[in-house]
Amino acid sequence: MTAATIIHVVASGLATGAIYALMALSLVIIYNATRTLNFAQGEMLMMSTFVAWAVQRALGLPLVLTLVVAIVAGGVMAWLVERTIIRRAIGGTHWDVLIITVGLSLILRALAGLAWTHDEFPFPSFFPSAPIVLGPVRLAPVSVGIFGGSLALMAALWALFRFTRLGRAMRAVAQNQRAARLMGISVERMYSTSWVLAGVVGAVAGVLVAPVVFLSSKMGLIVINGFTAAVIGGFGSMPGAVLGGMFLGVLENLAPLYLPSGIRYSVPFVVLVAVLVVRPAGLVGRIERRKV
Amino acid sequence: MSLVASLLIALVALVAVGPAMAQQGVSETEIVLGCSNSFSGPLAYTGEQATRYGVDLYFKALNDAGGINGRKVRTVYYDDGYKPQEAVANTRKLVEQDKIFAVIAPQGTAPVAATLEYLEENKVPLLFPFQGSPITRGKKYVFSGMTLYDRQSKMMVDYLVGQRKFKTFAVLYQDDDYGKAFLTAYEKDLARHNLKIAAAEPVKRGVTDVSAQIAKLRAASPQVTFLVLTPGPGAQALKERQKIGWTDTVMVSSGPLTDEKYLGLAGDAAEGVEGLSLWPDPLTSDLPGVKAYRAAMQKYFDKNEPNRYSLSGYVAAMLFGEGAKRAGRTLTRETLIGALENVKGFDSGILPPLTIGADHETQKQGFWVRVEQGRFKQLTDWLKSD
């Protein structure tokens, strides 16, 4: 393999990894606030992207507005789901919400199939298709674009959590719910906020990645890569989610180059099992110990 | 009369009347056909088009015109998502519960191959599957619905080597019966010209990413790269090679892939692509049958764009209609098979005149195409596959 090929593959890997990182961040944001896992995160991404696509086709919107539509759709859907369904189950065990989100993922997938069939569709891209030529190296603008766009969103999230009151409130709830409540923070409001935030992040990821993987009802399966990324980085840690995502993306793209091409799809699962068995705390995180 | 006696008489009556209930799937007023096909998964589009907008399109028009010998045709479909195990389960349901007369236009090499044994055991005709693996050859109850892959390969290789003088070939193939059947056929046909395949990379069924495979194939510098894939990964192959700037190879799609569908997914990466087209251009062809097909589509499904997949289903239904018509009012599986075997020079208005003989092959044709401004343009006449 020439150096040019490897650079190209790593660039693609970083782009894919950035999407996984965004997925992982969505999962972690919800988990930190509510201690539950949203199995339907991928399907919500898929739905927001489909809605944006449908609106774009019907009204002929420019791409930037399409992104806005996706964000609004993602946020609203997340808010509705949290308030009407998840909120009711929040008193139960963490299984309950997980199972509910499993049911939700089935429902969303079926709805997408009913509305738009299970076919795959091309999605317009922000970025041109002609490769960027740097000597012998060729970089795909879409890889650079996805990476850059994701990075920008991650920076915005970091700023949100670090500098705003809302961010501090969410971090407080993540650390200790009871104390946060005593401090006057509405824990329920933080639940909704975390879901809406996750929905928005998912929507952006969806619009970025759809031109590459094509828009279809099975786009949601990307949540599994997101989960693996979050575990690699230490589930619950946001920087860990980003690192985990990048690592997974690059690994997935490099492995089939040197090993049989089919290995690509085993990578996230093998890595997940390996990390869980050997070092469940991940690269960065810490395993919680339950107090009796 | 005692209860037992009357029960016995009822039973005897039932047995006596039984045989008059004749052929499964054929009643006084209707014929029931069906198949397991893809309505989800990698072939969701092609499956939906071949059945609901292809087979059903023809039968809608036929039923409105009175049906076949006084019977209307009804179809039942189940989704197997391109999975062989599901196809077997669905087919069993169709035969045992929905009591279909025959299977028509199922799709996918692996799923169809999986159902062969069951259908043969139960003597159910398998008509015009949308697949071309030679495994269906020589089976009494099977009539092929697509030019078989070994014939396709012969046409493709003979044209590329004989007329275009290409010498180095690579293959990007789906890692199952579909891909491997083509791979073996290419190897054989190239060997006849004293050539070998320079590189071959498998792609798992159901996945879309082919970036690693394209990188590996490029390293072998082939003049021609065969794509034996479904529309998703097929389009990805075109996009990927554009991304890495690999311009000095001709991408050639296999028969089932050659349609504007995967070009549409590839966007502007689709320029210069060539392929073997098994069907005339459904949108622009002036052949009388194709025009009739377009008119029917306009009448019944005006929002649906004509494509080769629905055209193939349309022809499958047309062939069934012809066979059933000739079999007459006493329509049984045996009379249908006999009628189909006697079809000589049947003019569909779409394909060259069809003669189905004992080999049960309904199609043996194809012609060369190249993409120009987003559509496949015809380059040659019908090629020979014998």
Next chain:
Amino acid sequence: MSLRRVWPLVALAALAVWPWVAPRYFVFLASLVLVNVVVAIGLNLLSGYTNQLSFGHAGFLAVGAYVAALTTIHAPAVPVVVTLLIAGAFTAAVGLAFGVPCLRLGGLYLSMATLAFGFVITEAILNLDTLTKGADGLRVPAARLGGWPLSSDTTRYYLTAVVAVLLVAAAVNLVRTRPGRAFLALRESEIAAQASGIPVALYKTAAFGVSAFYTGVAGGLFAFVVGFLSPDAFDVFLSVDFVVMIIVGGLGSVPGSIIGAAVVTVLYDWLAAFQNYRPLIFGTILIACMLFMPGGIVRALEPLSRRT
């Protein structure tokens, strides 16, 4: 004779007579229900009793199915009962190999690990294609019972019914024994159980093994009943279907497993004409169950019967 005593007898009689009164396709469907009952019981042993929710049981089913199929292909002299035992044992070994290192993982981590495990298994089956025929699928020859091939739906049904009844009886008895009570204690509170001297790790491992054994045997039966296997059919959605069964039926309950398996299997087939709506309906049922009927059908019907 109380109603409680009569129920099992009536059920057994109905099972025995079924192929004589039902059309061929419903005999096949009944076999499928029985296979799913065994899987549901296996899954319930793990998830209902020891609180380890598994999203990978389709993987165990696949292992059992392929082992049984390959044994029948390559060693046709082996009697079918032994084949099923081999399938169960092999799957149990795989389950233990997986369970042991994952034991210390709690809750969500374990569930996600089972999800990954399910994928790893199907990938492995796909990649071992010289043995398993990979993506093209494997034809399962007829099982042989003492020299007679079980080549009709009815004979396969009886094999499935007998095995299922035996395994159900074993499960019912398990719950009554000391290990069974230990399982129940584990469900209530792992920490309390540990404090009472129950070796939690050992029992959790055992639960994995037994659950895998049950699912492996079910896999073998599945292979014979369905007759054709391909790895893509053993996907995460199948695992989710099994979870739906035990949620709908009732976690940690043998009657719940039976009811849940029957309801879900029949509903699944019944909705075949509405395949586009099927996941919608199943997802809604799942959510409705979690919100409004947390103990499943069994808990909802409790007022109608005496308590255990």
